[in-house]
Amino acid sequence: LASRTFHPADTVVEIGDCKIGGGNIAVIAGPCSVESEEQMVHTATLVKSYGATMLRGGAYKPRTSPYAFQGMGEDGLQLLVKAREATGLPFVTEAMGVEAFDAIEESADLIQIGARNMQNYDLLKRAGKSTKPILLKRGLSATLEEFLMSAEYILAGGNPNVILCERGIRTFDTYTRNTLDLSVIPAIKELSHLPIIVDPSHACGKWSMVEPLAKAAMAVGADGLIIEVHHNPEKALCDGAQSLKPEKFGHLMSAVQKIIAAV
Numbered sequence: 001l002a003s004r005t006f007h008p009a010d011t012v013v014e015i016g017d018c019k020i021g022g023g024n025i026a027v028i029a030g031p032c033s034v035e036s037e038e039q040m041v042h043t044a045t046l047v048k049s050y051g052a053t054m055l056r057g058g059a060y061k062p063r064t065s066p067y068a069f070q071g072m073g074e075d076g077l078q079l080l081v082k083a084r085e086a087t088g089l090p091f092v093t094e095a096m097g098v099e100a101f102d103a104i105e106e107s108a109d110l111i112q113i114g115a116r117n118m119q120n121y122d123l124l125k126r127a128g129k130s131t132k133p134i135l136l137k138r139g140l141s142a143t144l145e146e147f148l149m150s151a152e153y154i155l156a157g158g159n160p161n162v163i164l165c166e167r168g169i170r171t172f173d174t175y176t177r178n179t180l181d182l183s184v185i186p187a188i189k190e191l192s193h194l195p196i197i198v199d200p201s202h203a204c205g206k207w208s209m210v211e212p213l214a215k216a217a218m219a220v221g222a223d224g225l226i227i228e229v230h231h232n233p234e235k236a237l238c239d240g241a242q243s244l245k246p247e248k249f250g251h252l253m254s255a256v257q258k259i260i261a262a263v
C-alpha cells in the first residue's frame with residue numbers, strides 16, 4: 001500500500017488548514033518538550049509569526065536515562081491544546097505506547113511515532129486504527145525497506161494518512177548526534193507516494209547546523225521540516241543544544257523559503 005506502483009499519485013495529508021505532500025510544504029516547529037503554559041503559548045505565537053504551519057511539543061518523552069525529565073504527560077497535552085487555541089496552529093505530539101494513545105488521539109492533530117518505536121508493532125497496529133494522521137520517524141538504524149514496512153503496518157490497518165520523517169541514522173561518526181541521510185528523500189519519492197519531511201534538529205544535535213541541513217533537505221525535495229525551537233535553550237529540560245532561539249528560526253524560515261522558491 002505504501003508503494004508508488006500501487007498508488008502513483010502523491011498522497012496529500014490534510015491536518016486542518018495545513019497540507020503536506022503533493023507540492024504542499026509544511027514546517028512544524030516548537031520545543032522538544034512541553035515545559036509550561038507560558039513557554040508553549042509564547043513559542044507557538046513566535047513560530048507562527050515566522051511562518052510555521054504546525055506546532056510540536058513532547059508530553060511523553062522517550063529519554064535515554066530513566067532519571068532525565070520524562071515529560072509532563074496529560075498536563076502537557078492540555079498545554080498543547082491551549083497553545084492551539086491561542087494560535088490556531090495544529091500540533092503534533094508523540095505516543096510512546098498503546099497505553100496513552102487514546103488520550104493523545106483525542107487531543108492531538110497529528111500523532112508522532114518516534115524513532116525508538118518505529119518497529120513497535122503493537123503501536124503501529126494501534127496507529128493503523130487511528131482516526132488521526134501519523135508522523136512516523138525512521139528508526140536509529142532502520143533500512144529504507146524496514147522504514148516503509150513500518151508505514152505499511154499503519155496503512156494496512158486502515159489509516160491512509162502517514163507522513164514519513166528522516167531524523168538521522170546512527171553511523172560510526174560521533175561528531176554529530178546522528179547522520180542525516182538525505183539520500184532517502186529522492187529514494188522514497190521513487191518508491192512511495194507518502195510525504196516525507198526532515199528533522200535536522202535530531203539529526204545533527206547542534207543548533208548551528210540546523211539551518212544548513214534544513215536548506216539541503218528542501219533542495220532534495222522534502223515535503224517539509226520539523227524543527228526544535230526553545231525561547232531559552234540553555235535552560236531547556238530536553239535537547240537545548242539543538243534548539244534554535246525563535247529569532248534564529250525566523251532566519252531559517254527566510255533561508256528555506258528562498259530554496260523552496262528555487263526548486
Ligand code: PEP
Nearest residue numbers: 058114115116137167202
Ligand atoms: C522527538 O521528536 O522529540 C524525538 C524524540 O525524536 P526521535 O524519535 O527522532 O529521536
Ligand code: MN
Nearest residue numbers: 032228238239
Ligand atoms: Mn528532542
